[in-house]
Structure formats: C-alpha cells, structure tokens
Amino acid sequence: MANIGLKSALLKGETRMWCGQLLRNKNVMPSQQLHTKLYCSTSSVRAAAFHTSSCQSAASSRTKTPNRFGFMFDIDGVFVRGKEVFSHSAEALHLLLDEKGKFKIPTVFVTNAGNTLRSRKAEQLSERLGIKIHQEQMVMSHSPLKMFQQFHNKTVLVSGQGPVREIARNLGFQKVVTIDNFRKSYPLLDMVDHNRRGHDEADEYEEFFPEIEAVILFGEPIRWETNLQLVLDLLMTNGKPDHCPTTVPEQHIPILACNMDMVWMAEACMPRFGHGCFLFCLEHLFKKLSGKDLKYTALIGKPSPITYHHAEYCLNEHAKSINIEKTISHLDNPDTDIYGANLYNRYLQNKSKARHAEVSTIGKRSKMMLGAPAHVESGNMVHEINEEELLDSAESCESILVNTGVYSADTTKLAYGTGVSSHVDFAIDEDLRQPNYRVTNVLEAVQLVLAKEGLAS
DSSP: OHHHHHHHHHTOOOOBOEEEEEOOOOOOOOOTTGGGGOOOOTTSSSOOOBOOTTOOOHHHHHHSOOOOOEEEEOOBTTTEETTEEOTTHHHHHHTTBOTTSOBSSOEEEEOOOOSSOHHHHHHHHHHHHTSOOOGGGEEOTTGGGGGOGGGTTSEEEEESSSSHHHHHHHHTOSEEEEHHHHHHHSTTTOOSSGGGTTTSOOOTTSTTOOOOOEEEEOSOOSOHHHHHHHHHHHHHHTTOTTSOOSSOOSSOOOEEEEOOOSEEOOSSSSOEEOHHHHHHHHHHHHHHHHSSOOOOSEEESTTOHHHHHHHHHHHHHHHTTOOBOOEEEEESOIIIIIHHHHHHHHHHTTOOHHHHHHHTTGGGOHHHHTTSOOOSOOSOOGGGSOGGGOSOOOSBEEEEEESSSSOOOOTTSOOTTTTTSSOTTSOOOGGGGSOSEEESSHHHHHHHHHHHTTOOO
C-alpha cells in the first residue's frame, strides 16, 4: 500500500512550472527551511516554483512585483547539436538578460550529460553561446548524488568518461576507485581485448584492494565490454571478486545509475546510443547470468522526478531575491524530458510536506513509484536522503517541446527510438509524453512564455 501511495503522490498535481526540453541536472545545498519564511500566496499566483529567503516580510513582498516563473533548459537538441550551435540560441537567452548581461529571469540548464564537472560544463556553454553562465545554473545528471550522503564514506567504483574521480569527489564521495584501478588490480578479469590481457602492472591496490561497497554509473563508458564485465563481477561477488562464489548473492551491492537516455541527438542523421543502452545491456546480462533482476538503489537524471525537484531547488538558489511561481522546461525528447517534466507536474499538484518527503525516495524507488515491477528494495528510506531538497515547490511545471532535438515533426522520417528512449523502469504513460506546447525552436519557446507572462517586448 505504501508503494501505491507514492505512485499516487506523483501522478496527481497542484503547482506550475515551465518545462520544455532545455533542462537537465545539478547540485544542491541545505534549504534552511525557506518555506517557513514565505509570504507569497500560491492561490494568487500561477506557480510558486521556488521559495527564496528574500521574501522576508509581508511588507517587502507587497512593494515589489516578483517574477512568477523560471526556466529549466535542456542543452543538447535545444541550444546545440553536437558541435553545432543553433543560430537562434543566443538570441533566445538574450531575451532573459538585463542591460548588464545578467539573467533577469531565474534560469537553470538541466542536462543528462555526466562526463564532466558542472563548472567545466558552464564554461563550455558560456563560450559557445557568448553568454555568461555560472556553474550554479548547471544541473548535471549526477548532481543529485550529492544528496546520497549515506554512500559518501563508502568505497565506490565509478564508471563513465571524463574526470570521474574528480566528479565523484566533488559530489562528496571520499573513497573512489576507477575502472582502471580495478582492472589493473585484477588483470585476469578483463579478457576481451587480447592486447590488454594481464599485461598491465598492478597498481597500489593490488595487495590490499578494498572491498567495493557500491557502484556508481555516471554515463556510457568507452570500453563497454570492460565495464560490463567488471561491474557484473562485483555484483556477482558482493564487491570482492577474488574468489568464485558458490551461489549468486540474494542481494547485490548497491548500484546507482545516472542518465537513462537510450539515445541522444548529435550531428548524425539519426540519434546515437546513450547511457540507457549501456544500462539495458547490464541489466539483461545480469538477468541472463544470475537468473535474478538487477535492483537499482537509485536511477537519477531525466525523467526521474528527483532530478526535477533538485533542479527546482537550484533554480530557487539562482533566484535569490526573486519569488518564483512557475518553471518552464524546454525539451527535445518526449520519452525523457517531456515525460519527466509532466510527471513532476503531477507531483506538484499534490504538494504537501509529506509529499515532499516522499520525493526524496524517488531516486531509490523508481520502479515502485511508477507502478512497474518492484525491483527496488522497499522500506522507509527518507532518512537516507539529505533534507536539503525537502522544501516547498512550484505550483506547476509546464513543458514545451522543441523540434530541434530527438523529436522531429517530420513524419516522412523514421522515428528512430520512438517510445523506447526512456528507461524500462519508467513505465510509459502516453499522457505524460504529451507536451503542454510544441514549437519549432528555443527562441519561439522563450517568446511564447514571455508573451503568456505579459513580458513580451
């Protein structure tokens, strides 16, 4: 019955934000229970998306007209595609800036990318768009992991590309082991590439290699066969693959995965494999070899509502002295971005302190939350998540689908990946795949929102 209640909490709604395929993830800090200091009535505004410490008195709230909304933007397929920057991207963002070039409307960028630090991602996007974007506005797929403090002092294996050790430590993980550390310490495990079989010298972990207590999957790796083999070895041996187990463990070590996108849009004419494809392979290999279902401790990134909740917090932080009422997401993928935004909107429609506590379990109960097979451990896990995200929220989250990413309105082309670009743990609800609005590009999306909010020039 607890599972049903959680599902019900997410599939209803009573608040508003603007969500389109322009957004993805980010880190959070303690909320300081800002909701107790609010003086903004959600009954008189269209979306109380973000609650800020600037609303310090009823008098001050009456003397200033607050912004009633904020933007959550996806990046790939909205502003850029691979190395290409869309011609309308900078113009769209300039509409959100003041005369000094600073954002006058709270804005965050939520991406399922996880191969770099958010500071570097902000620098890259700033360089490409010619607009200063701060790291606090950047939400990566792995950003919510900062909340999972119960794992920060455990020895974790990290998989992905880029500076994975630095990313993990930046998120709070203290004992980090990379795939390269692991394969060099156990050179007989990675055998597909004949040229690398047992030739590497063992590193400092060889003699006293620590037991791996959890696996963190940031994104798709380069050598899939290596990562699949070694992660499976850890799952089958409970983190210590120096002996062959007599039986498959009843419960494998925790595994947390970021970015469930099956495909993403680059310069190629068709979408490319995303981390969701790697997860699909891992799950089916584990099932085939062990006869058991892989049980994720957390699935993070779009379309998980915990990601949108986290992004909302980041938008609140960016707002500072602005009282937000609505968030707008501009997205390009109906199966992850739009689905997640609409699912979060349903959650918002049932806002209450209890519901906000429940959202902290979303990352750990992804399947149960959506009514899919219960492949995630049950039990009350609220206490395991930092309360930094348990704050009041927007009134609504409205989604805008752009036609420059994974989604294409051209019906003459093959709908490559349609209906499968979200993870299997998120049961497809066709209603949730439908955006509130459809536009050609991000410029039209921003113009639409500004017009609806009475801010069109």
